Amino acid sequence: MLEHEHTVVGKTNDPVIITRNATKEPKSIQWILISIVLLFLTLFLVVPLVAIFVKAFEKGAEAYFAAIAHPDSLAAIKLTLIVVLITVPLNAIFGVVAAWTITKYDFKGKNFLITLIDLPFSVSPVIAGLIFVLLFGLHGALGPMLQSFDIKVIFSIPGIVIASIFITFPFIARELIPLMQSQGTSEEEASLTLGAGGFKTFWYVTLPNIKWGLLYGVILCNARTIGEFGAVSVVSGHIRGMTNTMPLHIEILYNEYQFSAAFAVASLMSIFAIITLIIKSFIEWKTDYKSTKAS
Amino acid sequence: MNIVTEGKRKKKRTIPGFGLTMGFTLLYLTIIVLIPLSMVFLNTFTMGFQDFWATITEPRVVASYKLSFMTALTAAFVNAVFGVLIAWVLTRYEFPGKRIIDGLVDLPFALPTAVAGITLTTLYSPNGWIGQLFSFKVAYTPAGIIIALIFIGLPFVVRMVQPVLENVEKGMEEASASLGANRMQTFINIIFPELVPAILTGFALSFARALGEYGSVVFIAGNMPFKTEISPLIIMTKLEQYDYEGATAVAAVMLIITFLILFTINILQWWTGKRFSGK
Secondary structure (H helix, E strand, O other): OHHHHHHHHHHOOOHHHHHHHHOOOOHHHHHHHHHHHHHHHHHHHHHHHHHHHHHHOOOHHHHHHHHHHOHHHHHHHHHHHHHHHHHHHHHHHHHHHHHHHHHHOOOOOHHHHHHHHHHHHHOOHHHHHHHHHHHHOOOOOOHHHHHHOOOOOOOOHHHHHHHHHHHHOOHHHHHHHHHHHHHOOHHHHHHHHOOOOHHHHHHHHHHHHHHHHHHHHHHHHHHHHHHOOHHHHHHHOOOOOOOOOHHHHHHHHHHOOOHHHHHHHHHHHHHHHHHHHHHHHHHHHHHHHHHHHHO | OHHHHHHHHHHOOOOOOHHHHHHHHHHHHHHHHHHHHHHHHHHHHHOOHHHHHHHHOOHHHHHHHHHHHHHHHHHHHHHHHHHHHHHHHHHHOOOOOHHHHHHHOOHHHHOOHHHHHHHHHHHHOOOOOOHHHOOOOOOOOHHHHHHHHHHHHHHHHHHHHHHHHHHOOHHHHHHHHHOOOOHHHHHHHHHHHHHHHHHHHHHHHHHHHHHHOOHHHHHHHOOOOOOOOOHHHHHHHHHHOOOHHHHHHHHHHHHHHHHHHHHHHHHHHHHHHHHHHHO
16 A cells, blocks of 8 residues: 555656546547537437427428417417416425425424425326326316316316426425525524514525525426426317417427427427526526535 | 433424424325325226226237337436436536536426427438438337437436536545556446446436326327337327226326336435445
8 A cells, every 4th residue: 555655656746647647538538428428419409409490490480470470379378378377386385385394394204205295207297187187077086076166177277287286396396405405404593593483584594595496496397387298288188279288289280280380389489498498507507606605 | 401401402393383384285295296196096996906907908008018118218228328428528528518518418308398209200200300311210110219218318317427426536536546447447446336326316217207208209109009109198098088997007007117116216315325424
């Protein structure tokens, strides 16, 4: 052991040179690996992204805007917005409360609770749709009761909303739990000792600490809600201008061979996906910056 | 005396609102997730074992399990290999456009699956940009399904491995090199073992996601029974024929497989946690 140390130190007096050579691959290998990665990502991510916009404008800008301004497209955009405006706030409230419960208190079965919250991540979207048909459908468990009150859930907007809530249920809680776990409870305890109430403590102490994590979760939840296809497809009934969200509208246009119209609507959603990624990268940069400043 | 009171105070919850927040969490979880999911098993129990067994062993259903399983497994494997490579290049090397590439890796999470589906189908169809380069059909065959599943599962392994790679101690690599190991030996013997739990977790997440995926696959698969019909599509078809029992039975089998994968992930995480705390 000692001998080895001696030979290393003996070979050269500059340890920096040793570190650089010994823990890095030769430049040639580096560039081969970088090229493979860039080729793979170009093939799987960049080419599809470019293709969406090329196909969308294939028949010219006029056809592009006509496809988006079509009443059915506008209805789909409006419905998607409604679904997002209900789903995201509800899941944000749940996410914050669940993360607070899990990180601020000690209780048994915490890991089991986290597993249950994560469950919708792994359930197939089609099954997510199916379970609400089994619950609220005409032949479902609550179907006859809902019918007697003349409430329609399946093949109608409430069904789309509740399926979306299920699919995006874990997103915000999932982002907040590790963040709040690392922050601990000392700041809240200090605030309570100084006489602030529970809610006041949450509003003035906890919330400012988790705002970036919350925004991060909201952005991801938002993107998934807008794009959800399988679950919504099962419960929507595909009624044009009524229960078609943007992804379902794309499907119909595509199946009717209106390819450029389908890609026009798809390009709108892609622009939104890119904005999501930019905000996400911005938050990552911002929080990294903050953590290095704090340390 | 002091110690006793401190011990007592630690046991008491200092932050108020436990009952309220716990109650809300459990209520919301029960209404949105637990009750709806339990419907699958309740409906399976009422249909009787013989009907259930007959449905899930139908040749067409069995063919869909096999196809879903094989394509998901292949895609998850490709994603594991390239995931490690992408994570490695992004954490260890510098090159122009690295930040953009790093952000772009999450595209499959942000892009709606239906958009991915129609785009990949157009690209890989026989006269599409990429499809025309192949002498065999890619879209409307299992190969097309695998392409779609690689796309949607791409970020999982990258995002699991990246933080671990950032935290591998340089000192260990230096020690390994100073003891005479070359770079390949250092990677296989020192770095790779550190990554194994993250790779396996990412693989399992990617596999679970691929098994249940519908939106991106349904366009590119062609959906021919026995050939390119995945299990989620079987559920969809049965639902469209108002065969709720059949759909539920197939869903129950898929859910059980999903629970097994989740159980494996939890064990992996417990193992990782134990390894880290053991250090």
